[in-house]
Amino acid sequence: MANPTIILLGNPNVGKTSLFNRLTKLNQKVGNYPGITVEKREGTLTANGKKYHVVDLPGTYTLFPNSLDEEIVFNVLSDKNNSIYPDLTVVVAEPATIKRSIILYQQARELGVPAIFVVNMIDEMADKGIDIDFPKLEAYLQTKVYKISARTGKGIEQLIKHLDEKPGFYFGGFQIPTEYQAAMDEARKLFPLATDYLTWQYLAQEQVSILSPELQSKLADIRSRHGLQAHELQKKESLLRNDKTTAELTPIVNKSQNQKLGNTNSIDKLLLHPVLGYIIFFGLLFLIFQAIYAWSGPLMDWIDGAFADLTSYLDEVLPDGPLASLFIYGIVAGIGGIVIFVPQIVILFLFLSIMEESGYMSRVVFLMDRWLKPFGLNGKSVIPLMSGAACAIPAVMSARNIENAKERLLTILVTPFMTCSARLPIYIVIIGLVIPDDTFLGFNMQGMALFVMYLLGIIGALFSALILNRIIKSVRSSFLIFELPTYKMPDWKNVATNVWDKASGFLLDAGKIILLISIILWVLGNFGPNDKFYQAEDYVTQQAPDLQGDELEKAVGSYQLEHSFLGYIGMGIEPFVRPLGYDWKMGIGLISSFAAREVFVGTMAVVYSLGDDVDIEDDEQKNTLLGKMKSEINANTGKPAYNLASGISLLLFYAFAMQCMATIAVVRKETGSWKWTLIQTAFMTGLAYLAAFIAYQLLK
Amino acid sequence: METGLLIQYIIIFILFVGAVYFVVRSFIPNKNKPKAGCGKGCGCDVDLSPKK
Numbered sequence: 174m175a176n177p178t179i180i181l182l183g184n185p186n187v188g189k190t191s192l193f194n195r196l197t198k199l200n201q202k203v204g205n206y207p208g209i210t211v212e213k214r215e216g217t218l219t220a221n222g223k224k225y226h227v228v229d230l231p232g233t234y235t236l237f238p239n240s241l242d243e244e245i246v247f248n249v250l251s252d253k254n255n256s257i258y259p260d261l262t263v264v265v266a267e268p269a270t271i272k273r274s275i276i277l278y279q280q281a282r283e284l285g286v287p288a289i290f291v292v293n294m295i296d297e298m299a300d301k302g303i304d305i306d307f308p309k310l311e312a313y314l315q316t317k318v319y320k321i322s323a324r325t326g327k328g329i330e331q332l333i334k335h336l337d338e339k340p341g342f343y344f345g346g347f348q349i350p351t352e353y354q355a356a357m358d359e360a361r362k363l364f365p366l367a368t369d370y371l372t373w374q375y376l377a378q379e380q381v382s383i384l385s386p387e388l389q390s391k392l393a394d395i396r397s398r399h400g401l402q403a404h405e406l407q408k409k410e411s412l413l414r415n416d417k418t419t420a421e422l423t424p425i426v427n428k429s430q431n432q433k434l435g436n437t438n439s440i441d442k443l444l445l446h447p448v449l450g451y452i453i454f455f456g457l458l459f460l461i462f463q464a465i466y467a468w469s470g471p472l473m474d475w476i477d478g479a480f481a482d483l484t485s486y487l488d489e490v491l492p493d494g495p496l497a498s499l500f501i502y503g504i505v506a507g508i509g510g511i512v513i514f515v516p517q518i519v520i521l522f523l524f525l526s527i528m529e530e531s532g533y534m535s536r537v538v539f540l541m542d543r544w545l546k547p548f549g550l551n552g553k554s555v556i557p558l559m560s561g562a563a564c565a566i567p568a569v570m571s572a573r574n575i576e577n578a579k580e581r582l583l584t585i586l587v588t589p590f591m592t593c594s595a596r597l598p599i600y601i602v603i604i605g606l607v608i609p610d611d612t613f614l615g616f617n618m619q620g621m622a623l624f625v626m627y628l629l630g631i632i633g634a635l636f637s638a639l640i641l642n643r644i645i646k647s648v649r650s651s652f653l654i655f656e657l658p659t660y661k662m663p664d665w666k667n668v669a670t671n672v673w674d675k676a677s678g679f680l681l682d683a684g685k686i687i688l689l690i691s692i693i694l695w696v697l698g699n700f701g702p703n704d705k706f707y708q709a710e711d712y713v714t715q716q717a718p719d720l721q722g723d724e725l726e727k728a729v730g731s732y733q734l735e736h737s738f739l740g741y742i743g744m745g746i747e748p749f750v751r752p753l754g755y756d757w758k759m760g761i762g763l764i765s766s767f768a769a770r771e772v773f774v775g776t777m778a779v780v781y782s783l784g785d786d787v788d789i790e791d792d793e794q795k796n797t798l799l800g801k802m803k804s805e806i807n808a809n810t811g812k813p814a815y816n817l818a819s820g821i822s823l824l825l826f827y828a829f830a831m832q833c834m835a836t837i838a839v840v841r842k843e844t845g846s847w848k849w850t851l852i853q854t855a856f857m858t859g860l861a862y863l864a865a866f867i868a869y870q871l872l873k
Numbered sequence: 874m875e876t877g878l879l880i881q882y883i884i885i886f887i888l889f890v891g892a893v894y895f896v897v898r899s900f901i902p903n904k905n906k907p908k909a910g911c912g913k914g915c916g917c918d919v920d921l922s923p924k925k
Contacts, residue, residue, distance in 0.1 A: 496881035499888065689892040696889040 178226045183265035185232030186658035188293040191323035193229035220333045236280045237407045250286050252383050262288040268303035282343040283370035295320040302429035309425045356399040377406035437659040461524045465563040472516035480509030507691030511684040514566050521567040526671040530663030549642025551580035561591030565836045586853045587638045592630035595770040599827050607820025629828045686838035697738040705736040754819030754869040756807045770832045818872035822865040830861035
């Protein structure tokens, strides 16, 4: 048989991913489905003279799907035509929760899936106070049971040697209650080739996505005729299985004092404390925020500097010409614009992986869920939202940790509202222009305005979540029933693999789109439709014969930008931005800042003939730009271009608009859909337009 | 216009058209392409369509 498919099945927190990493080493790839337990992890294992295709299924407690993850598991195991239907399923358990894993194993076997049983964390049995009679367990499960420790590698060789094992026939344990037999008789006629338990599963599920709508409708008819509710059937099976397994495991599994649980409970008294728990969590968030915002700074500066050096070097060695210019300032600069985000992504995912691996992430969900649930978000949404205050790109990626599809989507959609660091230069310039540098009630008004802008980001995110929560329908409702895993030291291999996956995924997938858009924007900004672009110097010297040297160069740059394709597009959108109080020059800024918000300041500097290297942190350069912008007259109104009305309008526009191609690319990657990416862009830009319009019309 | 410069403009034009093509193409759903992260036929695509 070529490439047998081995599937890892198990409850969350049993060390399934550690086993997967141990089996596949680095020969693995992660599909772009979000979430550590939602991602499709697959890899290869070369052993026993063949190459196994190993798939790590999402963690699940039962085969009855209550979430998208569990639906994936059911679909794979129930459909023999599925491309990853297993040749062997390895059901992974851990000693403390072995009963639940046994129920999952039994469900899988009764579906007709070939499966073996593996007890992981075998070295923790004594600490967990568990004693298992393995020969009896093997007889009970009708299969060989393998004892392993994925963390240390113990027992892995033995397991690999037996991956070609063909489990014997399984005599099912679940007896379908007699009160459902009449309905089952009818359902069996619909699925004459299915096992009895698979037919029962179909009957007990409200929606089975792998069945045709016609079959689903027939199943619904059967349930309706017999007065059955799908969830009642599921509940019945769960209770019957639980009682039966509890009784049958009594002579096999002995439990005494769980030392690990005792330690976990002690730590939880602190970390889940109604007051201290939040203080510790927000302290940790503050640390993460600092790390993303400040610690990544030197690395980002280094990358920025390295690309600047590379650009200067290429500028020197490459022959002059438009192609070299595209290569240096379009392609190399575009790659630089992608790579610069890597330190933030690595740092954020390092923290998140450690939180996930140690078991703390489940506590975060527990702490925050009650506060975010009313907005349709999840406890874990707090991480992307807070990280979004540094940069939306790693923040959107961190929403992968949210298992519920709708909550994850909502989080991705609203995270870019948070005030990221790229908005700061725009806020500083515009606030400096339109808000007086006075004090109000002892507070600096410009500082207050900046605070309000940050607050607006939070309000925008939560308010949008509230609206989108009502618009987006969910296949399944989410409820917070989950297990708090015991605390453990992170498996550093898992942490490293996770960080690598995120960073490389960003570079390859989102980076591709960012690079393409960089090329498009470069061409639009460096070519024009007529003579005015190409003979800009002649036109400028005709208009201002006294200009020379640097001044002339800056004026030519400004004139060229005005008459580039980008400039004409800026003029083309003027009718749309005029009601917001902007002129065509600001229109150019709006379009070019689609590459990244902070580009607005640089573009305005070029438009106002100051060159494109204005450093906003340099007070002298900032004041020169502010002075130029203050004296600028709006050609449409004849009034100052940057007055209170247009300034507030511009602030509101940048607070809400999706002006960042890197974020758009990441959202596209994370949602796997242009539909949601475009809905988000349209929603944010629409909201920004509306807010800016209202503000300008009221204040003008 | 000298030939060298013309060739450069042609290459830039091709790159630009290529970039526009790939960006536009990525907007168009490909029915043969599996949904995000899904194996072919695993049926795990999400129905998150707006409410009707």
